[in-house]
Amino acid sequence: MPLLENLRRRPTLSYEFFPPKNPSGWGSLYATLAEAARQEPDFVSVTYGAGGSTRSKTVDLVGRIQSELGIEAMAHLTCVGHSREELRGILEQLWNAGIRDVLALRGDAPKGDASFRPHPEGFAHGSDLVKFIKDNFDFTVGCAFYPEKHVEARTLEEDMTTLKIKQDNGADFAVSQLFFDNANFFRFRDKAAAMGITLPLVAGVLPVLDINQLPRFRELSGCVIPDSLPAFLGEGPDVWERGVEFATAQCIELLENGVAGLHLYCLNKHPSVVKITENLRARGFFPRGA
Numbered sequence: 001m002p003l004l005e006n007l008r009r010r011p012t013l014s015y016e017f018f019p020p021k022n023p024s025g026w027g028s029l030y031a032t033l034a035e036a037a038r039q040e041p042d043f044v045s046v047t048y049g050a051g052g053s054t055r056s057k058t059v060d061l062v063g064r065i066q067s068e069l070g071i072e073a074m075a076h077l078t079c080v081g082h083s084r085e086e087l088r089g090i091l092e093q094l095w096n097a098g099i100r101d102v103l104a105l106r107g108d109a110p111k112g113d114a115s116f117r118p119h120p121e122g123f124a125h126g127s128d129l130v131k132f133i134k135d136n137f138d139f140t141v142g143c144a145f146y147p148e149k150h151v152e153a154r155t156l157e158e159d160m161t162t163l164k165i166k167q168d169n170g171a172d173f174a175v176s177q178l179f180f181d182n183a184n185f186f187r188f189r190d191k192a193a194a195m196g197i198t199l200p201l202v203a204g205v206l207p208v209l210d211i212n213q214l215p216r217f218r219e220l221s222g223c224v225i226p227d228s229l230p231a232f233l234g235e236g237p238d239v240w241e242r243g244v245e246f247a248t249a250q251c252i253e254l255l256e257n258g259v260a261g262l263h264l265y266c267l268n269k270h271p272s273v274v275k276i277t278e279n280l281r282a283r284g285f286f287p288r289g290a
C-alpha cells in the first residue's frame, strides 16, 4: 500500500540504506537488502551522495529494490551542485523507474567548503526543492526535521519555522535526524503542533553498533548524546547487542506515545534492524500483513 496511505492509518516502519562507494560493498548490500525485505518494512529509502559516482547509483538502486524485492522504495535527493533542470531530469528518471516517494533535502556543503552554497540555477533550501517537486510532479514528498535543531540554525524555534515552510510548500511527511533522547522528540512534536505543523513526524532511530561511532554521529548530526548512553553501551564485542536494546526501548516508548512512524538507520547492516523489528513484533507492534 502506498506510503502515505499507511502513514495515515498507523505507524510505519522503514529502513535506510546508502549506495556503497566500492564495488565490493554491492554484493553484501544486496544480501542485506534481501534479509531486510523479509521483515516486510513499509518502505526502504536510499540516501543521495554528497557528490561523485554514488549519486547515479541512488536512482538505479531504488528502482532495483522496488522491482526486484517488491518493497516500496524512496529516493533521497539533495540540491547540492544541481541546477533545477538537472533535478528535473533526475526526478523524471525516478518517476520512469516507478518510484513515487522522494525525500527532498538541501544537502550539506561538499567537503572543504565552509558553508552550503546553492547552485546558481538551483535551490538554497530544502523547502524550495519540496515546492519544485510538488509543482512539477505527483511524488509523495518527505522532508527532514531536527528534533534537537539543525547544526546551522541559531535556535530550535527558528529551525522549526523552516519545517512549517516545508509543510506549506506541500511536503507530505517529515523524517527526523537521529536522536537518542525521546524527550527532545516529544518536546519538538508538541511545539510543532502548537505552530500548526500537522505533518506526520517520523522518528529516525539509529542503533549504535560501535561506541567509537558516537563522536562522529554527534559531529555530523548535532544530536545530543545522553550522559548515560556510553556507560549503557559499555565496550567490547557486545556493544551492538546493547545498542539494539537501547534502540528497541527507544522505539517502544515512541510507539506507545503515538509516533507517526519509525525510520531505522541501518548503516547497510541488517542484523541490528532485523533484531529490533523482531523485538517490536514480540511486543505486538507491526504485525505482518497489517
Ligand SMILES: Cc1cc2nc3c(=O)[nH]c(=O)nc-3n(C[C@H](O)[C@H](O)[C@H](O)COP(=O)(O)OP(=O)(O)OC[C@H]3O[C@@H](n4cnc5c(N)ncnc54)[C@H](O)[C@@H]3O)c2cc1C
Binding pocket: 046, 047, 048, 049, 050, 076, 077, 078, 103, 104, 105, 106, 107, 108, 124, 125, 126, 127, 143, 144, 145, 150, 151, 152, 153, 158, 159, 160, 162, 165, 175, 176, 177, 178, 204
Ligand atoms: C532523514 C534525513 C535524511 C537525510 N538524507 C541525506 C542524504 O540522502 N544525502 C545528504 O547529502 N544529506 C542527507 N541528510 C542531511 C541533510 O542534507 C543535512 O542535514 C542538510 O544540512 C540540511 O538539509 P535540509 O533539507 O534539512 O535543509 P534545510 O531545510 O534547507 O535547512 C538547512 C538549514 O537552513 C535553515 N533554513 C531552511 N530554510 C530556510 C529559510 N527559508 N530561510 C532561512 N534559513 C532556512 C534551517 O534552519 C537549517 O539550519 C539527511 C538528513 C535527514 C534528517
